[in-house]
Amino acid sequence: MNMKSTNSGSGRLGWFRKKEAAINPFWVIVNKEISDHVNSWRFIILISIIALTCFGSLYTAIANIGSAIKPDDPNGAYLFLKLYTISDGTMPSFFVFISFLGPLLGISLGFDTVNSEQNKGTLSRMLSQPVHRDYLINAKFIASIIVISVMLFALGFLVMGFGIIIIGIPPTPEEFLRTVFFIVLSILYVGFWLNLAIFFSVRFRQAATSALSCIAVWLFFTVFYNMIVNLVAKAIAPSEMASTHQIFRYQEVILTLMRILPSELFSDATTTLLMPSVRSLGPLTMEQIVGTIPGPLPLGQSLLLVWPQLTGLIAATILCFVLSYVSFMRREIRSR
Amino acid sequence: MAEIIIELVDLTKKYGSFTAVDHLSLTIRKGEIFALLGPNGAGKTTTILMMLGLTEPTSGSVRVCGINSTVNPIEVKKRVGYLPENVGFYDDLTGSQNLQFTARLNSIPEKNVMQRVEQLISKVGLSDASGKKTGKYSRGMLQRLGLADVLIKNPEVIILDEPTLGIDPAGVREFLDLIVELSKEQGLTVLFCSHHLHQVQQVCDRIGIFVNGRMLAEGDIQTLSKKLFAGSPYMIEAGFDRASLSKKDSPEERFSNEWFKEIIKNVDGVISVDIKNDLIHIGCSRDATSDIARVFVERGAGINYLRKKEYGLDEIYYRYFEGGEKS
Numbered sequence: 001m002n003m004k005s006t007n008s009g010s011g012r013l014g015w016f017r018k019k020e021a022a023i024n025p026f027w028v029i030v031n032k033e034i035s036d037h038v039n040s041w042r043f044i045i046l047i048s049i050i051a052l053t054c055f056g057s058l059y060t061a062i063a064n065i066g067s068a069i070k071p072d073d074p075n076g077a078y079l080f081l082k083l084y085t086i087s088d089g090t091m092p093s094f095f096v097f098i099s100f101l102g103p104l105l106g107i108s109l110g111f112d113t114v115n116s117e118q119n120k121g122t123l124s125r126m127l128s129q130p131v132h133r134d135y136l137i138n139a140k141f142i143a144s145i146i147v148i149s150v151m152l153f154a155l156g157f158l159v160m161g162f163g164i165i166i167i168g169i170p171p172t173p174e175e176f177l178r179t180v181f182f183i184v185l186s187i188l189y190v191g192f193w194l195n196l197a198i199f200f201s202v203r204f205r206q207a208a209t210s211a212l213s214c215i216a217v218w219l220f221f222t223v224f225y226n227m228i229v230n231l232v233a234k235a236i237a238p239s240e241m242a243s244t245h246q247i248f249r250y251q252e253v254i255l256t257l258m259r260i261l262p263s264e265l266f267s268d269a270t271t272t273l274l275m276p277s278v279r280s281l282g283p284l285t286m287e288q289i290v291g292t293i294p295g296p297l298p299l300g301q302s303l304l305l306v307w308p309q310l311t312g313l314i315a316a317t318i319l320c321f322v323l324s325y326v327s328f329m330r331r332e333i334r335s336r
Numbered sequence: 337m338a339e340i341i342i343e344l345v346d347l348t349k350k351y352g353s354f355t356a357v358d359h360l361s362l363t364i365r366k367g368e369i370f371a372l373l374g375p376n377g378a379g380k381t382t383t384i385l386m387m388l389g390l391t392e393p394t395s396g397s398v399r400v401c402g403i404n405s406t407v408n409p410i411e412v413k414k415r416v417g418y419l420p421e422n423v424g425f426y427d428d429l430t431g432s433q434n435l436q437f438t439a440r441l442n443s444i445p446e447k448n449v450m451q452r453v454e455q456l457i458s459k460v461g462l463s464d465a466s467g468k469k470t471g472k473y474s475r476g477m478l479q480r481l482g483l484a485d486v487l488i489k490n491p492e493v494i495i496l497d498e499p500t501l502g503i504d505p506a507g508v509r510e511f512l513d514l515i516v517e518l519s520k521e522q523g524l525t526v527l528f529c530s531h532h533l534h535q536v537q538q539v540c541d542r543i544g545i546f547v548n549g550r551m552l553a554e555g556d557i558q559t560l561s562k563k564l565f566a567g568s569p570y571m572i573e574a575g576f577d578r579a580s581l582s583k584k585d586s587p588e589e590r591f592s593n594e595w596f597k598e599i600i601k602n603v604d605g606v607i608s609v610d611i612k613n614d615l616i617h618i619g620c621s622r623d624a625t626s627d628i629a630r631v632f633v634e635r636g637a638g639i640n641y642l643r644k645k646e647y648g649l650d651e652i653y654y655r656y657f658e659g660g661e662k663s
Contacts, residue, residue: 022443032437039428121424125485128388128418129441130410332391334381 025131026139033143042108047151050105053097058083058159060091062166078296080171081178081274083163094159095270098152098186099263103193105151107214109144110197112207113137114328119207124333137328141198141321148190156183174299181303182273188313189266193218195320202324202331221261229257251283265313269306276302281309338366341493341525342387347396349382349549356382358549359396364525364542366492369516371528371536374546380529381421383546384495388418401492414442417486421497421529423478427471431462431481434470435488442489456484460514476507480514487518493525500535508532512539572618572625574632575641599635603627615641 023031037043061083068086069079087093092100114137117123127133156179164170171179196217200210233254238246258264272278276296280288297305342364349357356379364370372380385391386398389409398405405412425434435453444452457466460480465473473481479499486494496515500508516539519526530536536543537557544554553560576596593611600609600618604627608619618628625644632639 022445025441028440124420130413
């Protein structure tokens with residue numbers, strides 16, 4: 001490649017002109033944020049925890065994969081996906097780990113996004129440079145999302161790679177695609193928590209306050225919300241004599257309540273993607289099931305099934321981002 | 337006269353019912369070193385934020401380099417370097433890396449970045465520390481790095497908010513000299529914001545006294561003192577030794593306060609005489625120090641202290657500040 005001629009060449013833009021032209025300030029901030037994340041102890045510790053647990057779950061999955069296949073299992077054809085879902089009860093499976101540690105990852109990457117910058121006194125310095133104010137918050141969001149994506153894809157593919165080596169069966173194209181969708185979904189889920197954390201980092205001046213609020217929300221969603229729903233469920237439970245229709249309605253109400261939880265949306269969606277035999281996420285009546293042959297759904301149908309969950313997750317993520325965007329833009333930036 | 341570079345017209349900023357900046361009008365010309373002086377909370381920083389387009393004025397207009405800051409802040413920020421109060425850097429990056437980041441934010445072509453950073457670092461005298469992490473820098477070094485950071489975009493105007501805060505006296509002197517030197521060298525317009533009077537007095541061309549959101553007076557030090565101490569711009573302090581006086585077998589009325597007042601009032605140019613604790617404060621319209629000394633000696637009064645006081649910024653500032661607080 002003749003660099004010199006490209007450099008001095010006509011107005012063609014490209015990677016080779018990098019030395020000539022300046023990079024857009026937006027990507028400068030993204031670059032810096034990524035290198036900050038990757039070099040921080042926080043990230044190194046988190047990635048080691050997540051990597052360790054993932055490999056732990058891979059180990060149990062591989063140890064149990066032989067007994068996991070039953071002759072009449074409709075998921076039998078999707079042996080490879082079992083790597084992500086099975087466990088022997090001693091250790092949760094890969095996707096359970098992701099749904100548990102994902103929020104932690106998102107929160108820890110986002111909780112001090114804006115307030116640490118302000119406390120260091122760098123925020124007003126950066127904003128007095130010729131950059132749009134929203135560059136800062138957008139770039140920080142993009143940088144964290146890139147870091148999360150790279151990390152989750154790397155982990156997901158590593159598990160896949162080890163799986164191929166150890167069990168010796170390559171994934172089918174559909175299994176591969178399902179895995180990719182699963183990882184994308186995980187990124188979205190972590191993205192929701194990331195945005196929530198960014199929002200708190202804009203709202204609260206102290207990083208500790210914002211971290212604690214994020215963790216409080218997370219605890220509420222994982223522990224207390226379930227209890228509340230259980231209480232409600234008990235209170236409105238129909239009597240044993242109730243009609244099928246009433247029971248059906250009751251089930252739907254409880255499900256709807258549960259689906260306010262992002263973690264519920266995530267686990268609904270992942271189960272459907274990783275277990276192709278799942279046909280419905282709600283209650284089914286006998287009439288609907290009668291005559292069906294248990295078999296896996298094609299990928300398109302599985303996706304269609306989780307479409308509401310997917311939209312819900314995306315909407316929640318966007319809502320958090322919009323909130324933090326608006327409050328950041330309206331905020332007056334003073335030094336420290 | 338040089339072209340106008342900063343122009344504020346009737347600028348007002350209200351936070352709810354509180355008026356931070358009240359109908360401020362100000363023009364600063366190219367190449368000037370202007371100091372905005374005022375106590376804490378006078379609205380100095382708010383004014384600067386409006387100049388940079390970081391906050392919107394409630395009414396009035398700001399034009400910097402002919403560009404409206406409220407409508408087009410990016411263009412203004414390309415031309416204006418701002419050193420915030422208590423500037424901070426990324427502690428885990430070196431001084432040089434911090435500057436490189438700013439350079440890239442300013443869209444300086446990649447091939448020039450290193451060259452420019454090194455040039456500025458040596459200019460502010462931090463060459464030895466450029467590879468050190470800024471977390472280990474002293475306050476003075478951070479402030480110098482901040483100056484380099486401001487200059488990296490090759491600005492036309494630099495705005496420094498409390499630039500001398502937390503630096504030791506020797507460092508302040510050095511830092512201010514550096515600013516003046518650089519501004520002369522590159523024809524920069526400098527706007528200082530400070531409540532440190534002495535420091536600013538030494539370096540700036542013009543001063544604006546800013547209290548409670550209003551500009552009480554502006555001009556160079558001479559103009560300000562003339563305006564303020566109309567008619568008596570010179571103040572002379574004289575001290576007499578009462579112990580030595582009383583030993584002399586002189587009539588009672590001699591060396592009394594009235595007697596002193598009488599003889600001094602006859603000196604040409606003396607406007608007021610005030611005696612307090614054996615110290616005579618004499619206000620004059622001209623420099624009458626030598627005449628007063630002669631009168632004392634001729635009349636046989638022993639004086640042990642004679643000093644010409646020039647009105648410094650301190651007096652100017654306190655007079656205005658008092659006035660500002662009353663209203």
